[in-house]
Amino acid sequence: MYIIPKEKIRKIESEVKPDYLKNVNKLVEQGISDAVKEVGTKIKFDDSCLEPWCIKISKDLRDSKSGIYYKKITESHPDTLMAIYEKFRNEYNYNIIVDGKNYTLFEEQGYNQARKIKDLKGVKKFLEKCFPYNKFTSKDAQYDAYSYCKAMGINVCVYCNAQLIHTIIRRRKKIIRPQIDHFFPQSRFPMFALSFYNMVPACQVCNNIKRDEFCDLGEIYHPYVDDYADFRFRWRYNKLWVACGLGKAEKTAKMLHTEDVYNMYTGVAEKIVGKVEDYDPVYIDDIMELMNKHRPKNKQLDKETVIRRIYDYVLKEECFDIPLGEMRHDILEDKIEKAYGGITQ
Numbered sequence: 001m002y003i004i005p006k007e008k009i010r011k012i013e014s015e016v017k018p019d020y021l022k023n024v025n026k027l028v029e030q031g032i033s034d035a036v037k038e039v040g041t042k043i044k045f046d047d048s049c050l051e052p053w054c055i056k057i058s059k060d061l062r063d064s065k066s067g068i069y070y071k072k073i074t075e076s077h078p079d080t081l082m083a084i085y086e087k088f089r090n091e092y093n094y095n096i097i098v099d100g101k102n103y104t105l106f107e108e109q110g111y112n113q114a115r116k117i118k119d120l121k122g123v124k125k126f127l128e129k130c131f132p133y134n135k136f137t138s139k140d141a142q143y144d145a146y147s148y149c150k151a152m153g154i155n156v157c158v159y160c161n162a163q164l165i166h167t168i169i170r171r172r173k174k175i176i177r178p179q180i181d182h183f184f185p186q187s188r189f190p191m192f193a194l195s196f197y198n199m200v201p202a203c204q205v206c207n208n209i210k211r212d213e214f215c216d217l218g219e220i221y222h223p224y225v226d227d228y229a230d231f232r233f234r235w236r237y238n239k240l241w242v243a244c245g246l247g248k249a250e251k252t253a254k255m256l257h258t259e260d261v262y263n264m265y266t267g268v269a270e271k272i273v274g275k276v277e278d279y280d281p282v283y284i285d286d287i288m289e290l291m292n293k294h295r296p297k298n299k300q301l302d303k304e305t306v307i308r309r310i311y312d313y314v315l316k317e318e319c320f321d322i323p324l325g326e327m328r329h330d331i332l333e334d335k336i337e338k339a340y341g342g343i344t345q
Helices: 006-015 017-039 053-062 070-075 078-091 108-114 122-130 145-152 204-210 248-256 258-263 266-278 281-292 303-311 316-321 325-340
Strands: 095-098 101-104 168-170 173-176 179-182 199-202 231-236 239-244
Touching: 006 017, 017 053, 017 070, 017 122, 017 145, 053 070, 053 122, 070 078, 145 179, 145 199, 179 204, 199 204, 204 248, 204 258, 231 266, 231 325, 239 248, 239 258, 239 266, 248 258, 266 303, 266 325, 281 303, 281 325, 303 325, 316 325
Parallel strands: none
Antiparallel strands: 095 101, 168 173, 179 199, 231 239
């Protein structure tokens, strides 16, 4: 997991989020109307439900004073989203009648029974229609997932920092975009399918690895929430190692199979290390002299700049935007520290 830099988040919140919410909230407003029409008559409830549950939920979704107001859902931070979900569970946990038997809607048994009803998967199906992610990912709309990804300007997978995830739109033709992972899985939390802070631009590999894995904010890093991820890459005994702290770091790395993913890049790491070994520190002064030989005095390179150029050193603040940037930085920082006593001379 590679935490999105705070300055990048502030820019996204000021430049991307308002336009996103304006367009997505229109989708949700229409989705709620469509859901009531399509789902309203397809399920039977016991007498404790005084009005059709879908009508009540739809009213509360549109009520700015309710705990599940749809605009609150689309704009809230991740910690608030889970509080909304718990309120929803507690308030709308009706009994559902299937084949003459009572089931509680949110209990696993009741949910599985609800799935048997033709064209309906209980409350999950209703919420999927209220928050129509399928329409957001359609290429037909003027504002869609392509518009969102382009505006986000995230070009390297947030989860692995290894794969490019460009968005390409050429002459209004939508060619390619990143996959969008739902931090709280869409399959389990359909009401968060269009929540701004629940969508993470990711590569296909990471999105498929994570899939429907439930993420607890107390146990797994969130790219928009956390300030720091305790991961480090090291080259030891001719092998690439992913060193991580205990707790969140360990659980996040395990969920994303970070070590397995980076095993694919052992050859890249080996070349980085080889370059440090090829350019022995004793030659750096000679190399610097050669590089500066024909440079004007006001454009002479200092030793720090020469070292960075020779090894293609990635600064910490650049890692987020460069594929394998974190791995390159960590390995080079470690090796240069041993060879030169640090990058800063």
